[in-house]
Amino acid sequence: MSGFSDENLAVIAIILDEEENAKRKKRTWVDKIWKNRFTEGEYWAIFNELEEDPKRFHEYFRMSQDAFNLLLGKLEPFIKKQDTFFRMAIPPRERLAICLRYLATGDSQKTISFSYRVGASTVHQIVHETCRVITEKMLDEAMPKPTEEMWKTIAKDFYTMWNFPLCLGALDGKHVTIRAPAKSGSLYFNYKKNFSIVLLALVDAHANFIAVDVGSYGKNSDGGIFAKSNIGKCLEQNKFFVPENTCLPGTNQSAPYVIVGDEAFPLKTYLLRPYPGQDLDEKKRVYNYRLSRARRTSENSFGILASWCRMYHRTIHANPENVDNMILASCILHNFIRRFHGVTPAYQTSNSTDTTELATSFKHLPAQGGNASKNAFQTREVFKEYFSSNVGAVPWQ
Numbered sequence: 001m002s003g004f005s006d007e008n009l010a011v012i013a014i015i016l017d018e019e020e021n022a023k024r025k026k027r028t029w030v031d032k033i034w035k036n037r038f039t040e041g042e043y044w045a046i047f048n049e050l051e052e053d054p055k056r057f058h059e060y061f062r063m064s065q066d067a068f069n070l071l072l073g074k075l076e077p078f079i080k081k082q083d084t085f086f087r088m089a090i091p092p093r094e095r096l097a098i099c100l101r102y103l104a105t106g107d108s109q110k111t112i113s114f115s116y117r118v119g120a121s122t123v124h125q126i127v128h129e130t131c132r133v134i135t136e137k138m139l140d141e142a143m144p145k146p147t148e149e150m151w152k153t154i155a156k157d158f159y160t161m162w163n164f165p166l167c168l169g170a171l172d173g174k175h176v177t178i179r180a181p182a183k184s185g186s187l188y189f190n191y192k193k194n195f196s197i198v199l200l201a202l203v204d205a206h207a208n209f210i211a212v213d214v215g216s217y218g219k220n221s222d223g224g225i226f227a228k229s230n231i232g233k234c235l236e237q238n239k240f241f242v243p244e245n246t247c248l249p250g251t252n253q254s255a256p257y258v259i260v261g262d263e264a265f266p267l268k269t270y271l272l273r274p275y276p277g278q279d280l281d282e283k284k285r286v287y288n289y290r291l292s293r294a295r296r297t298s299e300n301s302f303g304i305l306a307s308w309c310r311m312y313h314r315t316i317h318a319n320p321e322n323v324d325n326m327i328l329a330s331c332i333l334h335n336f337i338r339r340f341h342g343v344t345p346a347y348q349t350s351n352s353t354d355t356t357e358l359a360t361s362f363k364h365l366p367a368q369g370g371n372a373s374k375n376a377f378q379t380r381e382v383f384k385e386y387f388s389s390n391v392g393a394v395p396w397q
Helices: 006-024 032-040 042-051 054-061 065-079 092-105 109-116 120-142 148-162 222-228 230-236 282-308 320-340 374-389
Strands: 167-177 196-203 209-217 258-260
Touching: 032 042, 042 054, 042 092, 042 109, 054 065, 054 092, 065 092, 065 120, 065 320, 092 109, 092 120, 092 320, 109 120, 120 320, 148 167, 148 282, 167 222, 167 282, 196 222, 196 282, 196 320, 209 222, 209 230, 209 320, 222 230, 258 282, 282 320, 282 374
Parallel strands: 167 258
Antiparallel strands: 167 196, 196 209
């Protein structure tokens, strides 16, 4: 230390002492900006006013006040946190408001953090915990396990509303855009040139979700996802309690109950797809038109879902497992909101049907491939002849 003067050594000592004091400085429990949560936070500032204006309440949360209160009653015991000696816990009503606001707007969690005056990590925890509780506690209610009586009700609705008999649902997939997961390579990279997780959904005549499969890689095709999904396995192994073959309305022609999909799905005895090509004869064109009318209910359901859950209009910045939870929770809330407002009927499940098989693990199925069996072609021909023989089946006449 001979190279330093006494004055230099004194300055160095002062600097080191100041640095040591800075390290020892007590960290604040809550940042200053969050301390004003009860006066400036979005929930505490406008929630009471929203309750006095039902229209504004619906615009803010994308659901009515009665639906919000009913949902809160179902979730409150599971999302409530205990107050401590050091601070009060965020109440269940505010936690639900934060989660619904995130889903309804698609804003970043950092934006929600500043508007509600809570930490970004707190918003992250609230959103994912609330979505997890929704999926665990409301799945069986919103998407009950199908029974034979339920399938018959759905088929009747499809025939009444869309003029397609013996239809159990419309099948389609939706790509949900996400931030590229770390070290995922091209697993989530899809044909739209972005990264996504696929939501595969079976939808009834009222655009209500019957069953969904969430979490498949964006690079996979809808047909491949269907073959590996529980929905596809249930249908392939005849574990979905589908009713026996019956006669088409007004005829003696027996036919199986079917689901409908677009060209991305394989032709099966239980899954109908359009005839391919452009130069089709009159009967095939009529068949494609009738199938398209029934199939578009799946497109309608995705549109309705994205209209209230604006999360689907944004790129979701979260880990894939958390995104799966949010997607499934949004589908459950979609059914909950529509049934609450009487848009879709609540299906009555029969206690006499044992549905425990659906909860068991499925055996591995060999690759099903895209080649249709002879019976699948015959099934499509039966529906084609039925549609062409019915009055009013040709829309362009």
